[in-house]
Amino acid sequence: MAHDPRTGHGVLDETRQKTREPIRYQVTLLNDDYTTMEFVVQVLESVFDKSPAEAYGIMMRVHTEGRGRCGAYTHEIAETKVAATRALAARAGFPLQAILEEE
Ligand code: TYC
Numbered sequence: 748m749a750h751d752p753r754t755g756h757g758v759l760d761e762t763r764q765k766t767r768e769p770i771r772y773q774v775t776l777l778n779d780d781y782t783t784m785e786f787v788v789q790v791l792e793s794v795f796d797k798s799p800a801e802a803y804g805i806m807m808r809v810h811t812e813g814r815g816r817c818g819a820y821t822h823e824i825a826e827t828k829v830a831a832t833r834a835l836a837a838r839a840g841f842p843l844q845a846i847l848e849e850e
Contacts, residue, residue, distance in 0.1 A: 772825035773848045774817045776809045776832075782841040784810065790843065791817065794831045819850055 774795070776787070784806055791802035795817045809815035820828065829845045836843035 769821050771819040771850045772822050773819050773850050774825050774828050774832075775814050775846050775848055776805070776817050777844045777846065778809050778813045779842050779844070782836065782843040786836075786839060786841055787843065790832055790835055794828050794835070817845065822847075 776791075787806040787809065788799070788802045791797040791805055792799060795802075797805065797817075805815050805817060817828070819825075825847050829847050832843065832845040
C-alpha cells in the first residue's frame with residue numbers, strides 16, 4: 748500500500764489480482780448428410796452472428812472436415828447457442844448438431 752504524501756493515509760494502489768478469465772466453451776458444428784448447406788449458413792449467420800462469407804467458410808469446413816468451430820463463449824452463452832441451433836434444426840426437420848466443448 749502506498750501513502751498519500753499530504754495526508755499520510757494509505758492508498759490502495761494494487762490492481763485486483765483475484766479475478767480470472769471465465770472458462771470459455773467452444774461450440775462445434777458437426778457434419779451430416781441431410782442438412783442443407785443453405786440452412787447451415789443461415790444458422791451460422793443468425794445464431795453465431797457470422798457474416799455471409801464467414802458462415803459459408805465455416806459450413807464448407809464442417810462439410811469437408813466433419814466438424815468446425817463456430818466460436819468460443821461463456822458457458823451460458825454457449826449453451827444458449829447450442830439450444831438455439833437444435834431448436835431451429837428440429838423445427839426445419841434437419842439432424843444438424845452443435846456440441847459444446849471446454850477450450
Ligand atoms: N453435408 C451437408 C450436405 O452435403 C452440408 C452440411 C454442412 C451439413 C455442415 C451439416 O454442419 C453441417 N448437404
